[in-house]
Amino acid sequence: MSVLIKNGRIITASEDYVADIFIEGEKIKTIGRDLSLQADELIDAQGLMIFPGGIDPHVHLDMPFMGTFSSDSYETGTRAALYGGTTMVIDFVLQTQGDSLKNALKDWRSRADGTAVGDYSFHMAVTDFNPETKLEIKEMVEEGITSFKTFMAYKGSLMVDDRQMVGLMEEVKKQGGIVTTHATNGDMIDFLVAKHKSEGKLSPLYHYLSQPEITEAEASARFADMISYTKSPGYIVHMTCQGALDAIRDSTFRNQKVFAETCIQYLTLDASLYEQDFEGAKWVMSPPLREKKDQTALWAGINQGLVQVVATDHCPFTWEQKQLGKADFSKIPNGHPAIEHRMELLFSEGVHSGKISLNKFVEVSSTNAAKIFGLFPQKGTIGIGSDADLLIFDPEMEHVISVDTHHMNTDYSAYEGWKLKGKVKTVLLRGKIVIDQNECLVGKGNGRFIKRKKVTGII
């Protein structure tokens, strides 16, 4: 099978030019002007942009969490991702405390393998670092799971203490991986949740007020300090605020690098959404949405190279599932649906509104995640020999986000009625046309588990 894409405007993290792309099998074979090669499929991309397929390194599909499961399966979640131009996701395996990493990985792969429509990999969330877990790190890296997630919050379920964190960092460094973290102070949050509940303050607003900026700034600084001490690579997931950004900016003066990921919601939505009775539960996530000044700081952080990745933390629940916390904000399943709209939102709100450049758009939506997590140059760029994961995009087409037209398995949209400029037209995954004109052309099992390489922490 071969595909020839004619006259597209090819945008990578560093280039911007018009050319033809010839694909043979799963890979890009040739890029050049006026290629006259015979192909099974011909795509006319005149007037359109071509980006590397998006990589969302922070999603939770079919995840057991807070007494329920996130509502997108690997099938519905990765299909929705493809509709939005994201060809690969990295999900999180959660170790059960007292059990092995191997068993957890087996469990997660049993839900994903043969189900996912787009490509996928996993981070391993270590929730119990002990002598047995330590021995498994090497094995995980050999399996292509080269990033290890920790939670500094969710006390009593997922949280690790600093002793475990430092031990994990040392071992992961030795084996060629990277430690990532949910950086908020679990003890402080636990205190504030209990305090608000004891005062009868039970609405979604108190979810927000139980996780003030200081809880994230403190944990981000602590994580950066431990990374500095262990000299291991580090990455903070879903960074939301100026205080956390300041903490990692400070760490750069030690000539160390802590990578930072923000998520599309923290760039586009703010905490005023919590000021409405239970409706605010739609945006209950951890960390919570912040203030306008934090959005400005995050956009600036992207341009300053302090924030390398824009992900989603896609963790959808239906409105019925959100009702679990109707009488108590601390029982609202945390997370919101976004996997489908990350690229289009980032393009419209970032590129069209003049906040980031086209090259920066590619960098933070695809290339940097590929580099940080050991996928580059197989994924994350448009180059000879790379996987032909391509997003053909109409930069001027306008559309409106709605639950009536989205493909995620949730009965509400967190961005209902948002008018965007720029729309996905055609998506290719490993040389195959998977989305064309609002139609998905492949089914369950089309996605592949991608083994990742060792990582260095330098990109």
Ligand code: URP
């Ligand atoms: O609210 C969130 N973020 N839910 C998913 C779990 C996590 O903390 O990433």
Ligand code: ZN
């Ligand atoms: Zn988290």
Ligand code: ZN
């Ligand atoms: Zn998450």
Ligand code: ZN
């Ligand atoms: Zn325009």
